[in-house]
Amino acid sequence: MATLSELLAQPELGLRLIQAGAGDPELSWVSTTELIDLGEYLEGGEIILTTGLSLAASDSRWRDFVASLSRAQVAAIGFGVGVNHDHIPPALLHAASTYRVALFEVPLPLPFIAVSKAVAALVRTDELRATRGALQAQQRLLDGARGDQDPADVLASVAQATGKHLALLASDGAVLASTAGFAAADGLERETVALDKDGSLRLAVAGDTPLTPEGRAVITAGSIVLWLGLRGAGAEENRERERWERFTWAILTEATPPSTIEILSTRVRFPDRVRALAVQGSPEDVADWRRRPRTGLERLITPSTAPTRAPDLALAWQLCPDSVAATERALEIAAEHGLDAIVGRPTAVADAALSLRSAHARLRSLSPTAPLYAAPRVPDVIWADRDTPFLEALFTLDEHANEGAPDGGPGVTARNPGGLSARVLGPLSQRDGALPAAERELLRGTLRAVYEADGQRGPAATALGIHRNTLRDRITRIERLTSRTLTDADDRAELWLALRVEELAGG
Structure with a gap:
């Protein structure tokens, strides 16, 4: 940034520093005024040029004038002597000393416009220098994108060019890579840049000052480089995943022998x-x-x-x-x-x-x-x-003819089909003691009546001597206890066969 010392160092202007401020302030612009209270119109970093037209040399309002400029954080006050005052008023000098606001003298015949042009030239030169630096940083980043650049190296280059703390974040907020100071930057202002369309990877930027346009250009270049690198890695990862997926499907369909896994790993x-x-x-x-x-x-x-x-x-x-x-x-x-x-x-x-x-x-x-x-x-x-579905198990009973069930529960064997029926019927099974016997037989009789009526609930309710709504409530309870539904053909077959097996086996 252009600074006050750079402006004062220009010999052709002949500016003389009368009262130093806090440090060497950066310059943003120049404003010429004869108003007493200009503070609310300023953004900070301005040089205020005045000839003191509105105030006498000993006017106490010089203090208010400087106080408002101090609150607005101006860079300096430039006082033009030889127009309304031959010298800088002592009251102005005292106020500038009190509020630590830089004060310099603009001699005759130097016009204020010359100071404005000088500041504009300094700001323009600084902007060109910043733009050139940003372009060089972008070129270094983009040149690195041609190789296999580590994300941490990209973040370090961006941080060096912008003065920010940066991190590469996953969708859950996990830090994949970061600069050294990012962990300690929790209290600083932070913004994030999505690197892909679904936001699964983001670039976090933290710092205590706003990003300049040049800094944003460097951030953009860094984001592009990170995205290119991650896209290349992601493309290879996708190809590898697709190879494993094709192989898995070939194994599941017995299209290739398992030994061919050596091709992949x-x-x-x-x-x-x-x-x-x-x-x-x-x-x-x-x-x-x-x-x-x-x-x-x-x-x-x-x-x-x-x-x-x-x-x-x-x-x-x-x-x-x-x-x-x-x-x-x-x-x-x-x-x-x-x-x-x-x-x-x-x-x-x-x-x-x-x-x-x-x-x-x-x-x-x-x-x-x-x-x-x-x-x-x-x-x-x-x-x-x-x-196991009852029908499927009927075709696989021979696999367990001499062993218990695979889950270590009650055995389901060719000599013990009742065990399978009990697992299908659950609490409705005569082997299960979870329900009182009377309630269990009531529900089993209801289920049997529905089958004997070919699934028609009106005739089934008539045969049982109950209302249709009562039959509906019993069926709902049966379906909940057995985890099966009478609207599914396989479930209906399993429940009927399970009932018949228990009856034939005598429970």
Whole structure:
């Protein structure tokens, strides 16, 4: 910035400093006045030129004149001698000393316009110097964009050119890179610049003074360089993610052997057994889940091209090791993104398609509307091997002919089909003691009457001797206790078969 000392140092002007102010003030402009109170019209940094036309040499209002200029934080007062006063009035000099406002003498025959032109030239020179410095800083930044420049180096270059503290922030406010003084700049004024369209990366600028136009130009150049670097890194990351997604889908559909994972990574090895996880939610949440940084086997994710039950839902898949830790980790990440999940049955990695099919068969159990409208909500998790559909289990009983259920619960074997019926009927099962016997038999009889009436509720209510509204309330209670609905064909079949199995097995 142009300063008062630079103005006073110009010999052709012949200006003489009479009273020094606080430091060497920066100059913003020049104003000529004979008003007594000019303070409210000023912004600070001005030189006020006057001949004292309105005041006598000993007028006490000189103090008020200087006081108002001091409050406006002017750079200096220039007094033209030889026009109305032969010398600077002692009252003015005393007031300038009291308020620490710089005071200099403008001699005759120097016109005030010469001082104004000199200040304008200094300001223009300073602006050109600042612009040149900003251009050089921008050139250095843009030259660095051609190579692999670290974000911290870019921030350091911008901070050096602007005098600001800077940081690169993630969408959650986490600091990815920063200059040394940024952490201590919490109390300073801060503004942020979005580096991408969704605001997932932002440049934070902190400082105690406003940015100059040249400083903003440097900030803009730095933002461009950061964006270019991050876009290049993001493009490669996207290509890598797409390679893993194509590979995951090939494994889930048995289009390629698991050993081909060595093409993507020689350090990753498949476990012996895996699970296929289906995650479902809004397209935005699924997209965020896919973009999440991942390493190792967590990269085995892939979107689904199959249509979902609702047009506003999206579906994706993950292949994870069949271990408690890996499965819980996958479900935890899905829940962080608000996604419902279906956990497929554990299979050998070469038979991953079986796990996919078991999870796919349970997709209709997820609500097509809750992910879109229920807030806040706890995402649903359904286990295909623990909440197995009755019909699917009938075709897989031979897999567990001599072992207990996979979840360590009551065994479901070829010799013990009643265990499966109990899991379908829940509290309605004769093996379950959660309900009083009379209430359980009442609900079982209601369910049986509905089936015998071919699902027609009027004849069923007549056969039971109850009102239709009473029948409706009982059906609602049955559906809540069994987690199944009579409007779904598979659920109706499971409930009927479960009732028949218990009757044939004698409970």
